[in-house]
Each structure stands twice: as C-alpha cells, then as structure tokens.
Amino acid sequence: METKVIEEAADIERVLEKHAGAGRDHLIPMLQEVQERCGYISKLAVSRIGDHLDLAPSKVYGVATFYNQFRFQPKGKYHFMVCRGTACHVKGSLKVLDMIRNMLDLEPGETTRDRLFSLEVVACMGACGLSPVVNLNGEFYAKVTPKKLASIIKECREEENENEQD
Amino acid sequence: MIELEVDGRQIEARPDDTILSAVTRHGIDIPTLCHMEGLPPSGACRLCVVEVEGNPALVPACSSAVAPGMKVRTHTPRVLDARRTIVELLLGSHPDDCLYCARNSKCTLQDLSENLGVRQRLYRGEKTVRPTDVSSPSITRDPDKCILCGRCVRVCEEIQSVSAIDFAGRGCDAMIATAFDRGLNLSTCVNCGQCIVACPTGALRERSYVDEVVAALADPGKMVVVQHAPSISVTLAEEFGTKAGQDVDGKMVAALRYIGFDRVFDTSFTADLTIMEEGSELVQRIKDGGPLPMLTSCSPGWIKFLEHFYPDLIPNVSTCKSPQQMMGAVIKSFFAEREGVDPADIVSVSIMPCTAKKFESSRPEMAPEHIPDVDYVLTTRELGHMLKMFGVDLMAVEADTADTPFGERTTAGKIFGASGGVMEAAVRSAHFLLTGTEMAELDVQPVRGLEGAKEIHTKLGDLEVGAAVVSGLGNARVLLDQIRAGRDDLHFIEVMTCPGGCINGGGQPLGADIEAVKARMRALYRIDREEEVRVSHKNACVQRLYDEFLGEPLGEMSHRLLHTSYARREDLAEAGSKD
Ligand code: SF4
Numbered sequence: 001m002e003t004k005v006i007e008e009a010a011d012i013e014r015v016l017e018k019h020a021g022a023g024r025d026h027l028i029p030m031l032q033e034v035q036e037r038c039g040y041i042s043k044l045a046v047s048r049i050g051d052h053l054d055l056a057p058s059k060v061y062g063v064a065t066f067y068n069q070f071r072f073q074p075k076g077k078y079h080f081m082v083c084r085g086t087a088c089h090v091k092g093s094l095k096v097l098d099m100i101r102n103m104l105d106l107e108p109g110e111t112t113r114d115r116l117f118s119l120e121v122v123a124c125m126g127a128c129g130l131s132p133v134v135n136l137n138g139e140f141y142a143k144v145t146p147k148k149l150a151s152i153i154k155e156c157r158e159e160e161n162e163n164e165q166d
Numbered sequence: 167m168i169e170l171e172v173d174g175r176q177i178e179a180r181p182d183d184t185i186l187s188a189v190t191r192h193g194i195d196i197p198t199l200c201h202m203e204g205l206p207p208s209g210a211c212r213l214c215v216v217e218v219e220g221n222p223a224l225v226p227a228c229s230s231a232v233a234p235g236m237k238v239r240t241h242t243p244r245v246l247d248a249r250r251t252i253v254e255l256l257l258g259s260h261p262d263d264c265l266y267c268a269r270n271s272k273c274t275l276q277d278l279s280e281n282l283g284v285r286q287r288l289y290r291g292e293k294t295v296r297p298t299d300v301s302s303p304s305i306t307r308d309p310d311k312c313i314l315c316g317r318c319v320r321v322c323e324e325i326q327s328v329s330a331i332d333f334a335g336r337g338c339d340a341m342i343a344t345a346f347d348r349g350l351n352l353s354t355c356v357n358c359g360q361c362i363v364a365c366p367t368g369a370l371r372e373r374s375y376v377d378e379v380v381a382a383l384a385d386p387g388k389m390v391v392v393q394h395a396p397s398i399s400v401t402l403a404e405e406f407g408t409k410a411g412q413d414v415d416g417k418m419v420a421a422l423r424y425i426g427f428d429r430v431f432d433t434s435f436t437a438d439l440t441i442m443e444e445g446s447e448l449v450q451r452i453k454d455g456g457p458l459p460m461l462t463s464c465s466p467g468w469i470k471f472l473e474h475f476y477p478d479l480i481p482n483v484s485t486c487k488s489p490q491q492m493m494g495a496v497i498k499s500f501f502a503e504r505e506g507v508d509p510a511d512i513v514s515v516s517i518m519p520c521t522a523k524k525f526e527s528s529r530p531e532m533a534p535e536h537i538p539d540v541d542y543v544l545t546t547r548e549l550g551h552m553l554k555m556f557g558v559d560l561m562a563v564e565a566d567t568a569d570t571p572f573g574e575r576t577t578a579g580k581i582f583g584a585s586g587g588v589m590e591a592a593v594r595s596a597h598f599l600l601t602g603t604e605m606a607e608l609d610v611q612p613v614r615g616l617e618g619a620k621e622i623h624t625k626l627g628d629l630e631v632g633a634a635v636v637s638g639l640g641n642a643r644v645l646l647d648q649i650r651a652g653r654d655d656l657h658f659i660e661v662m663t664c665p666g667g668c669i670n671g672g673g674q675p676l677g678a679d680i681e682a683v684k685a686r687m688r689a690l691y692r693i694d695r696e697e698e699v700r701v702s703h704k705n706a707c708v709q710r711l712y713d714e715f716l717g718e719p720l721g722e723m724s725h726r727l728l729h730t731s732y733a734r735r736e737d738l739a740e741a742g743s744k745d
C-alpha cells in the first residue's frame with residue numbers, strides 16, 4: 001500500500017511538472033492525465049492540482065464531478081463496467097446495473113471498502129451486437145442476464161476465497 | 167444623469183446603474199434570486215426579467231445597463247408569467263414541508279411563490295435525495311431544500327475567499343458540495359455563517375442548541391448563566407419586527423432573566439478584559455521586538471482561516487482567548503468559587519451574533535480538564551426564537567440591569583461589535599499604558615465605518631504605530647499576502663471574519679441590507695458617545711478581578727485561564743493519505 005501511495009504522488013507530480021506555469025484552462029487535461037496514470041482522482045491529486053492552478057479543492061472537485069469520466073476512488077480488483085448505451089438499455093441494462101448495485105452495495109463510481117469490487121457506467125462500449133454488455137477487467141460478457149451476472153460475481157468471490165486460503 | 171421610462175414614468179438613473187439598481191431606488195420592487203448586493207451580477211436565475219422596448223426577448227434587470235430613452239416595463243403579464251414559471255420550476259424539486267422548516271415565514275422562496283401567486287404544484291422534478299449534513303458544530307446543510315441559486319458559493323468564495331463549497335455534479339445530481347462531498351466539518355469552512363444569511367431557503371441554517379438550553383433551564387440542579395455579546399443588544403429587536411439600530415440592552419437582560427437564566431453577564435465586560443490582556447501583550451511585543459504585526463484573536467472564523475491558509479502567521483496572532491471564552495473561563499473559575507458552586511453544575515450559555523462561536527466553544531483548547539468554558543452558544547436568531555417560545559414580548563418588557571461581577575462594561579468593550587471597535591478600544595488603552603495619560607480625543611474615526619480595509623498611522627507617546635483593520639476574510643487575505651511579502655509598517659491588525667464585524671455576523675437577524683447594518687453600527691457608536699466610561703482600563707470590575715483573582719495582565723493566572731494557542735490544520739492531501 002505504502003509504495004502505491006508514493007507512486008501515485010510521484011505520478012501526480014509528473015503531471016504538474018508537465019503543466020508548469022499553466023493556467024486554469026489546463027484543469028481538465030490535468031485531471032485526465034492523473035486519472036490515466038493513477039486510475040482515479042485522489043484527494044492528494046485534487047489538492048495538488050488546486051495548489052498548482054490556485055483553485056480551491058472544492059472547485060477542482062466540482063469541475064471534475066461535472067464530467068462522468070472521472071472516478072474518485074481507486075478501481076477495485078474486479079472492475080465492472082456496465083454499458084448504458086441505447087442498445088443495451090433497450091435490452092435491459094438497467095436491470096443488470098441495479099443487480100450489481102444491490103449485490104455489491106455499490107454505486108457507479110464507487111469501490112467497495114475491501115477494494116475488491118468497483119463499478120463504472122459507460123455510455124457505449126461499441127459492442128451493441130452483444131447487448132446488454134458488461135465488461136469485467138477488460139473482458140466482455142455478452143447478453144448478460146441477472147442470472148448470468150450473479151454467477152460472474154460468485155466466481156469472483158470464489159477466486160478470492162481460494163487466494164485467501166493459499 | 168440618464169433619463170429612462172419605467173412603466174410609463176420618467177425616471178433618472180446614474181450612468182453606472184443597471185435597470186435593477188435604477189428602478190429599486192425609485193421604489194419599484196423587482197424580485198431577484200441570484201443577485202447579490204456589492205457583487206457583480208451573475209444573471210443566472212432570470213427572475214429579474216423585464217420587458218425593454220425594441221428587445222424581443224425579456225432581459226435580466228440585474229445585469230442590463232440603463233440607456234438614455236430606454237423604455238422598461240417591469241410587471242407586464244408576460245414578465246409575471248416568466249417569473250412565475252421560474253418559481254414553479256424551482257418548486258418542482260423542492261419539498262413541501264414548510265411547516266417543519268427552520269425558515270418557515272422567513273423564506274425567500276415562500277415570498278416569491280406567494281407574491282407571484284403560485285397556487286398549485288405544476289411540476290414534480292426528479293432530484294437525488296441526500297442526507298442532511300450535521301457534521302459541523304455551527305452549520306447544518308439540508309441539500310433537499312437547496313435550489314442551487316449559488317449564493318452561498320459566491321459569498322464563500324468572493325467575500326470570504328474560503329471556497330469551502332462549490333457546485334458539484336450535474337443535472338438532477340447537481341448539488342452544492344465540499345471537496346469530495348465530505349462533511350462541512352472536514353472542509354476548510356470557517357463556520358462564519360455568511361452563507362446562511364445569503365441562502366434564500368432553509369437549506370442552510372445554524373446548528374441549533376435551543377433544545378439543550380431549554381432543558382438546562384428546566385433542570386433545578388443546574389445554575390444556568392448567560393452572557394450576551396456586545397452587538398446583540400442592537401440587533402435582537404429586529405427579530406421582533408422593529409427597524410434596525412434599536413438598543414434594547416435592558417429589555418434583553420430582563421427577558422433573559424424572565425425565561426430563567428440565573429445570572430446575566432455582558433461579554434463586553436470580558437471585551438474590556440481582553441483589551442487589558444491584549445493591550446499588554448502588544449506593548450510587550452513592541453518592547454521585545456515581536457512577532458509583529460500582532461493579529462487579533464477574537465473572531466473564531468478568522469482563527470480557523472489562519473490555521474488553514476496562513477499557518478506561518480500563527481506566531482503573530484494574539485494568544486488571548488476571545489471575550490466569549492474569557493467570560494466562560496472566569497465564570498467556571500472565579501465566579502464558581504465565589505458562589506460556592508461546582509463548575510460542573512454550571513451551564514454556561516452565550517448569545518452570539520456568530521455561528522463560528524459555536525465551533526469555538528467546542529474546540530478542545532477551550533475545555534481545560536475537559537470542562538468546556540462555554541457549554542452552548544445561541545445566535546441572535548435563536549435567542550429571538552427562544553423568547554417567542556417562552557411567550558416574551560421583548561418590546562413590552564421593562565428594562566433591567568445585568569448582574570455583578572461581570573455585568574459592568576465600558577463603551578470600549580461595547581464597540582467590539584463593529585469592525586474597528588477592537589482597534590479603537592485598544593488604541594485608547596494602549597495610549598494610557600504607554601504614556602500614563604488619556605488621549606485628548608477618544609474617537610478614532612479612521613478605523614470606523616463599513617469599509618473592508620482601514621488603516622491608521624499614529625503616535626502613541628513617542629512611538630510611531632501603524633495599525634490596520636480588515637473585515638471580511640477576502641480583505642484579510644489581501645493584507646496577509648502583503649505581510650507575507652514583507653510589508654513591515656504595521657504593529658497591530660484587527661481582523662473580523664464578517665464584513666463590517668459582528669453587527670453583520672452570520673448569526674444575526676436575516677434580511678438586513680447595508681442600510682440596516684449601518685444602523686446597527688450607529689447604535690453602537692451612539693452608546694459610546696453617550697456614556698461616561700469609555701476606556702477599558704477604567705472598568706472598575708475588571709480591576710477588581712485582577713486585584714482579587716487574576717493578579718496582573720499576562721500574569722500566571724491569566725495565562726492559565728485567558729490565553730491559548732493554535733495550530734496548523736490538516737489539508738485535504740494529508741487527510742487523503744489516511745484513508
Ligand atoms: S460558513 Fe462561511 S466558510 Fe463555511 S461554507 Fe458558509 S460561507 Fe463558507
């Protein structure tokens with residue numbers, strides 16, 4: 001954990017260096033670059049970017065939350081992306097989303113306390129033929145039904161239990 | 167002068183007028199929501215729209231300049247319709263529970279819907295339900311009542327330069343939030359309450375302690391003691407519908423006694439005590455070479471601001487506790503001993519113009535041996551509310567005088583309630599301390615008035631001193647940046663969190679415009695003008711307190727009871743590394 005924090009801090013500093021002397025119009029690109037490097041926008045990132053651009057943290061956070069692309073918690077070990085594009089919507093992606101929310105007690109953008117699961121909603125993943133689509137750690141699951149989803153989550157949990165026993 | 171026609175009448179306007187400012191001066195009331203006195207218009211709410219001949223669209227009066235020959239119509243059916251629709255849409259996502267709302271009958275949204283004749287719910291908008299933020303000891307935030315007008319965000323940023331809150335999210339998820347939507351208590355919020363005063367709805371209000379105080383009054387095992395801040399007597403009457411600027415000191419004392427307080431003390435007494443301590447501290451710093459400039463410490467919002475944003479200047483701030491906390495400290499020590507009461511059986515209440523005082527009284531530094539100097543802080547508004555609860559008609563009450571030993575005050579302590587008052591009181595006494603003589607003319611005009619930044623350079627005996635007075639933290643920031651950059655002609659700086667000082671505090675009666683604040687200020691200086699004893703060092707009860715108990719200013723006992731220290735506050739980055 002410690003080294004991760006230090007790496008994150010270093011990543012953030014690198015972004016600041018790249019935007020040395022920048023004005024407030026650099027806010028969004030800076031947030032994007034931090035998210036790219038760290039996977040999320042941490043409190044440290046908001047604070048450092050705020051210092052850099054002379055913006056209050058509430059302002060940086062406010063701007064960042066205006067766009068759906070930013071998350072404020074690190075991704076979990078199992079990162080679910082649920083497509084809410086039109087095709088998936090028609091095929092019942094809302095049900096799938098609700099199911100994940102209930103089963104994992106998670107809202108989009110959040111990560112469970114144990115850092116295992118995280119959830120993200122995306123507009124369209126370009127896989128409309130497979131709708132409704134869920135992506136878990138880069139792998140696509142096509143035509144997801146609540147039942148199928150339950151078994152995916154169960155598998156993740158089993159994998160974890162095994163890991164723990166080792 | 168510019169001539170224009172408004173509703174068929176010719177009126178004169180100044181060249182820098184907006185339609186709004188011009189017509190308001192002529193007694194025409196145009197409703198506004200996002201418009202804020204003294205700040206540039208944001209033109210966001212469109213409630214102030216009017217018709218201007220030759221202009222097909224309605225134009226916002228708050229952000230449109232007047233022009234010669236302009237023809238304006240302020241209340242046509244089209245205008246009224248537009249305004250009504252705006253209010254109906256706002257109500258669309260607003261709860262219907264006015265009866266239970268802290269702002270019932272004092273709500274701008276209610277007034278608007280009443281004035282525009284909204285009689286039914288036309289829309290039912292979707293809005294994310296969020297919990298009330300009760301994390302702060304000073305401010306309660308109920309996001310369900312928020313209509314996203316942005317007034318709180320603007321005061322917090324543009325007047326106070328704190329920016330604890332801002333817009334976050336969007337669409338029906340839009341809200342006002344701190345960074346990472348954490349509790350207000352974890353943000354840089356300094357608890358000034360200026361956002362409450364700005365809020366048109368019940369979304370922001372003080373954290374109320376009325377119930378706790380009522381319970382204490384009913385407890386026969388408790389001795390309940392109350393102190394009232396210098397500015398309360400000149401603002402409380404407004405809660406009972408009078409014009410601003412009436413001093414009701416005696417009536418208020420009587421009313422407090424009537425509802426059951428066992429002793430009524432005047433915080434102006436410890437304001438005098440503060441002058442003795444702080445004045446001595448200043449003289450000592452000048453003799454010992456610093457750290458200078460010395461910064462005042464009576465305004466708790468400012469102290470938290472300093473801890474967040476200027477921790478490097480903490481050594482410059484006076485170590486004196488604020489008058490409220492000094493009073494609390496002497497009540498639970500000297501007074502308790504004299505009365506033979508266990509301090510644990512005393513409930514110490516204070517009536518303050520201020521929401522940050524609630525925070526201050528809850529600071530661990532203010533509870534030696536875990537017994538808080540002050541138990542509950544009520545704002546002027548809460549006192550008004552409580553008196554009504556107890557059926558007291560303030561204006562009909564016969565005046566009475568405060569209790570000994572902490573009821574006597576000089577007018578120097580009283581003017582603490584206005585920006586510049588602490589400085590004036592300090593200058594009067596510092597002159598005496600340094601020269602042994604009284605100033606020929608006690609009025610210190612340059613530090614009076616509502617300007618956000620004032621300065622004087624004067625001679626106290628042989629000593630050339632520079633002093634500055636700032637109110638509103640945005641003004642404080644400008645001056646502190648100069649100090650950081652090396653400015654060194656100042657010895658003493660008075661900082662008040664709220665613009666104009668306590669008379670315009672975040673706990674004062676709502677709806678005061680600049681004229682009302684001026685009237686409150688005049689009331690304080692009238693008292694100063696009309697009374698005999700105008701210098702803190704002549705407060706006989708303060709002298710007696712030194713003789714019988716404290717010893718001397720800055721002595722050992724003073725240090726233990728009346729002084730404290732502050733520390734830098736953790737920022738978001740440090741907080742983040744912990745979770
Ligand atoms: S109390 Fe003052 S500092 Fe806190 S949010 Fe309101 S305006 Fe900002």
Ligand code: SF4
Pocket residue numbers: 311312313314315316317318319342361364365366367369370
């Ligand atoms: S909390 Fe009050 S002042 Fe702030 S945006 Fe909401 S309604 Fe406006």
Ligand code: FES
Pocket residue numbers: 197198199200201208209210211212213214215226227228229
């Ligand atoms: S008051 Fe003019 S647009 Fe809001």
